[in-house]
Amino acid sequence: MTSDLIPLDRLAPAIVAATGDARWAHPRAELISGGKSNLTFILSSDAGELVLRRPPTGELLPSAHDMAREARVQQGLAGTDVPVARVVLSDAGELIGIGCYVMEKVPGHVIRADLPAGYADRPDQRRTIGLVFADTLAALHAVDPGAVGLGDYGRPAGFMARQVRRWTGQWEASRTHEVEEIDELGRRLAAAVPEQQRATIVHGDFRLDNVVLDAADPGRINAVLDWELSTLGDPLSDVGLLMLFWRTEGEPSLSLIPGVTHLPGFPSRDEMLQRYADVSGADLSDMAFYEAFAHYKFAIIAQGVQVRAAAGAMGGQDFGNLDDEIRQLGQSGLELV
Structure with a gap:
């Protein structure tokens, strides 16, 4: 193979x-x-x-x-x-x-479902991981695209409206049956796009298992990975995804993203938002829309993964039936908007 x-x-x-x-x-x-x-x-x-x-x-x-x-x-x-x-x-x-x-190949730990034995086992170390993660996202959004040769890397004007249309198109291309929650969420998002505050490089999939943490210092990120969805656009789209992926104690994990942020010591969602706001100076008053969009986007990504795995296009990997989770993501997104 x-x-x-x-x-x-x-x-x-x-x-x-x-x-x-x-x-x-x-x-x-x-x-x-x-x-x-x-x-x-x-x-x-x-x-x-x-x-x-x-x-x-x-x-x-x-x-x-x-x-x-x-x-x-x-x-x-x-x-x-x-x-x-x-x-x-x-x-x-x-x-x-x-x-x-x-x-x-950057040395360090990529954290998925578990922390490595003996790594970041103190609450203060876990808190530091969260804060440096928020700081790194703010640092990305502070980069001047033109200064690093990326001034033409995307079309930031009208970004979120275009994103809603794009992911609706991806949904239509990969859906295998009707899911009313996803359809309705797409309609509501299209009708409620907020005014964009600023345009920056956005990662598009910023989550803990897409960074390499230093093996000796949990408070240091050695590399940000997986830039497939990056472009120029609204940085709050990244923050909305961060909120979806940053699971807290008692919440069900996402099947495709089995993280560790629910463990004691990691900052709460509110603390992560506050840290990002403090470092970036961003106005986060419209976050409900961006969080709802994150649910919509991730549900459609999950659908695409499910279809490709069923077709044997994922190198033999099988992620099971994600239909219930996709529907629940749609419902949770509707509750946010």
């Missing part, structure tokens, strides 16, 4: 040329389990490890899975206050038959 997804005989010479290291002439590739959209592989050789990102197999939705954009935004942010992995090479499709890029 891996050899079909990544033709190493074509990829290896390009890595050797990009790194200047002949030890990459015979790399090995392993799919990282957990990727739910684009496929992520660890490449290894005697020279060490690199990471390759490529789209899933099968028919792709329009404008999705653009590897060149992922690579470009990380190249632009290199040297800013936003930590990113160094891109080794980016290819439009000649190397493996579809767009991909290779980046350095």
